[in-house]
Amino acid sequence: MHPQNAQGEYSLIDIIERGVQQGQKVIAWVTKDSLEITGVNTRVHLALAEKEMRRRICERLMLGGVTIVDPDRVMVDHQVTVGRDTVLHPGVSLEGATHVGEACTIRANSRLTNSVLHRGVKVQDACVLQEATVEAEAVIGPMAHLRPGTVIHQRAKVGNFVELKQTEVGEGSKVNHLSYLGDTWIGQNVNVGAGTITCNYDGYRKARTVIEDNVFIGSDVQLIAPVTIGAGALIAAGTTVTENVPADALGISRVRQINKVGTAARRRALLNPSVPHPQSKNCQAEAQPLARPVPHASQESS
Secondary structure (H helix, E strand, C coil), X not given: CCXXXXXXXXXXXXXXXXXXXXXXXXXXXXXXXHHHXXXXXXXXXXXXXXXXXXHHHHHHHHHCCCEECCHHHCEECCCCEEXXXXXXXXXXXXXXXXXXXXXXEECCCCEEECCEECCCCEECCCCEEECXXXXXXXXXXXXXXXXXCCEECCCCEEEECCEEEEEEECCCCEEXXXXXXXXXXXXXXXXXXXXXXXXXXXXXXECCEEECCCCEECCCCEEECCEEECCCCEECCXXXXXCCEXXXXXXXXXXXXXXXXXXXXXXXXXXXXCCCCCCHHHCCCCEEECCXXXXXXXXXXX
16 A cells, blocks of 8 residues: 555555455444544544553553552553552553563652563652663652663662662662762662762763672762772761772761861951951860760770
């Protein structure tokens, strides 16, 4: 067949003409569902046809043991597979060749594209997963973004406002808050503190970060790739890591805190002369280091 119109569209009616020309027997067939032969000539028609297809897909899934809280607000592509006892909440969109295993929960307004969820995964509200794999009983979100190449192993946790790209998170590890990890391998039982980022791009090329098993990373840490954190290491909060950290070592790169007594009061007086001048005893200009607490006897003995 060849299109016979300016739009270049194929028409079912042309089949009848072709059949007659070839001497074929042409008969009428009555359909029980008028939607099966509905024409799509406008975007309105297309939207109606897509809505009907989504309804049929959701119906098939529900008859197969999937709970869909509001089928009118869930979008599932025809290639998608969903296991029994999974729950889909309103606003969920499953696209491409996504596979969702049994007993999963996907909360409102999350979108999964060409991704795989194993059994018992929980995806919290407003997450985006693109070409990602999440293994059994892991928890994602809320508001997490898993970009292509991300693998989350069993019982791992990726929390709110976390973005991962080409990153593997080991079994039982946690990336709970406000982090970006790119081109990173994370071992088992690792804790990644809030605000941690991997600096994986220097403007010319990407580099990889390796975080081995049982590492604890404090908050607001920058890992300048390429870098390796050895098993069991501890990275202090606020550290910028530029060199490998050996196993079971403490990595820290902070400037020692000093308190400049009276500086804040002098600043207020300079900016607002109506503020009474601070007492001279509070205007010591010298820098004083932060006092260390006196250790207990048990601490001294250790």
